[in-house]
Amino acid sequence: MDTVPSITTVVARALHSAATVLERDALQDGLVFKELWQRVLVQEPRLEVDWAQAVHEAPHENNTPFKDYVNRSATNLGRAGWLYRGTRRWQLTGIGHDALHRLPDPVDFYLEGRRLYRQWNREQNLYSVPVAALEQLPDGGSWVSLKDLAEAFSVEPDVLGRMLRGMRPLGWYLALGEDGQAGAGLPLLPHERETWRGLLDEEGLLDAGRSSLDTVRALPERRMPVWDALLAAKQTAEDTEIDQEVPRQLWIIRGTDAKTAVPFIRGPWRDRSVVTLDTGFQPPTVGARDPESVRRAVDAALPTTSPARRESVARELDAFLNRMREGDIVLSTDGFDTYVGVVNGPAAHGTEQLERPVEWRNLSKPLDFLKDLPSGLSGVVQDADSQLFEATEYAETVLALIGDMPRTAPVPEGPAELPDATSELAAKLHMPDTSWLQDCVELLRATPQLIFHGPPGTGKTYTALALARHLAGASSATNVRLVQFHPAYAYEDFFEGIRPRLGNKQGGGTDDGLGYDLVRGPLRKLADEAERRPAEAFVLVIDEINRGHLAKIFGELYFLLEYRTERVHLLYGSDDGRGFRLPPNLYILGTMNTVDRSVAYMDAAMRRRFSFMELHPDTPPVDGVLGSWLRKQAEERGEDPAAYDDSYVRLLDEINRLLADGSPGDRSFRVGPSYFMQDLAHAGDGALERLWRTQIIPLLTEHHWGDGTDVEEVYGLTGLRERLGIPQTSVDGSDSEDS
Secondary structure, three states, X not given: OOXXXXXXXXXXXXXXXXXXXXXXXXXXXXXXHHHHHHHHHHHOOOHHHHHHHHHHHOOXXXXXXXXXXXXXXXXXXXXXXXXXXXXXXXXXXXXXXXXXXHOOOHHHHHHHHHHHHHHHHOOHHHHHXXXXXXXXXXXXXXXXXXXXXXXXXXXXXXXXXHHHHHHOXXXXXXXXXXXXXXXXXXXXXXXXHHHHHXXXXXXXXXXXXXXXXXXXXXXXXXXXXXXXXXXXXXXXXXXXXXXXXXXXXXXXXXXXXXXXXXXXXXXXXHHHOEXXXXXOOOOOOOOOOOHHHHHHHHHHHOOOOOHHHHHHHHHHHHHHHHHOOOOOEEEEEEOOEEXXXXXXXXXXXXXXXXXXXXXXXXXXXXXXXXXXXXXXXXXXXXXXXXOEEEOHHHHHHHHHHOOOOOOOOOOOOOOOOOOOOOHHHHXXXXXXXXXXXXHHHHHHHHOOEEEEEEOOOOOHXXXXXXXXXXXXXXXXXXXXXXXXXXXXXXXXXXXXXXXXXXOOOHHHXXXXXXXXXXXXXXXXXXXXXXXHOOOOOEEEEEEOHHHOOHHHHHOOHHHHHHOOOOOEOOOOXXXXXXXXXXXXXXXXXXXXXOOOOOOOOOOHHHHHOOEEEEOOOOOOOHHHHHHHHHHHHHHHOOOOHHHOOOHHHHHXXXXXXXXXXXXXXXXXXXXXXXXXXXXXXXXXXXXXHHHHHHHHHHHHHHHXXXXXOOHHHHHOHHHHHHHHOOOHHHOOOOOHHHO
């Protein structure tokens, strides 16, 4: 007697046949699905008969037409990067072509595609962020490394690369290999290579000299660090929206006669309509158009000066030479008298100074430093210890004070407004309503630091990232960062620190020794951007925050967590003398595993600076997450969500009941639902046994270490099933393949 085929087997044959037809008949141009389906049925005439038998014998009712079921199941292959379905045509990719030959058995082919799909689906919200980031890059004249992009957003590069090939979102072709090679090491068909060649050529990025018939590469000098490329793209978009007008920057500049101590604004600056920057040495020429060239000139001129001082001088010179533009605003003070001017020419070169022409606007009627300037700007000017620094966030205010309205569209000044929690966000997190999430929003509005704490597997990190992206809104690709603390993590990793670099031979030099740079960390980068865009919300997610030495990591920033309006001078002097603050539109979300015995809890000072929200399996919103997720999975398989198998929920509840009975006064350790929401728990025959053996039992063994508990006796899967009356076949996943 012939075995009745399963739904999985029939669908696998149909998709394998479709891939075979595409390879044989339409490898370059693909086929519309209607025509492809007709050819599949000609190639596999028994498919429809076998489908009818499989549906009839399946344990769950399935009314989806065969053709529609196959079309929907092809999503697995698309997310795996094997199939591209654009403009209504199915097209096999190089990755799919390779899989077709590597996996000749239809079921193996389909199950591998589904495994890759699940690998993406498990964290699809994470992968949506780099995709959104890439969509900002076209027309920006730069490309990024696929590996760097994946690392920046904490996702797997192979998964991201396959997904980009299968989905082809805007900008997909700008994520390349480390040497600029199209495909980033994944299989590439000739027609895909030509598509890539044309797209890079349109962007002005094609490196014709390093490309060939078999290889397409982008210009190496147009590669940009991920965050720099995204910010450049965002700035380009903003400039385009305001008819290409460049925003005017505000510069605070000081100068005093060394002999008389009289401010230059009282004499030469006023008389000659200029501003100058004294260096005390022959300054670099106006041809030094990048920070590195300026830094080399300063290092050569001041070899015995401290590295910190040389860095400060180089920053001021680079700002005066290269960052200051015609049309920018300059502000200088003479006691309480404050003068404002507009730069109206390029930098000129003197013996020991640089000079720029300025049109002073209020020489006869200076502003009063204390009465007229906003408190934030007066505080910056007062605290600064630098000759020149930028304060562009106050540019519009200063222009309005002197009656010179800006030529650009007004920039939103803030403050950033956090959006309320939505039902869509609650549904994404499988929460029954928005109440818990809204409490989080209200706490952040009051104190911009919040920590999610609870046992392992309760979704703390997933929830933090989802909430962060909701708060940042459309700008989440650039306004949300994730870092993870650990015992070796330091201030230099988190905020900024000195990093060694190999010398180079730029500009014809021969120096190939070791140099040092002051490198910004994730908090500094995000804080600088938040300061520039005060109307937007920026969120830093710190995973495992209690695993780091917090006083060591935060340093002088400890104070700023509580006093957001105050400024401090930074350890390495990189605040350009103006002082640094944590902007009020920068929010911090932390996660803390309460069962982690290898680290100490926060000290009282740090706890005072954070609000805390618990995620615990025994209480809402976590207690209903697993049931909600299982119902959703059943619905996606075309089953009745109300009739989902609740065996996983019952097993989880029983584990946590036993843990509670064993330690009635200790809530710090329970098992969270995330363990039962991963692929490992639903990957066919024996899936739950593997999960139990490799994750649940080791977790519980560590918890009971040294207390004499026989973990296998108390928590063994076989024993729990017997006590709960759960037959083995209902939870081992064997039926899920045919549903």
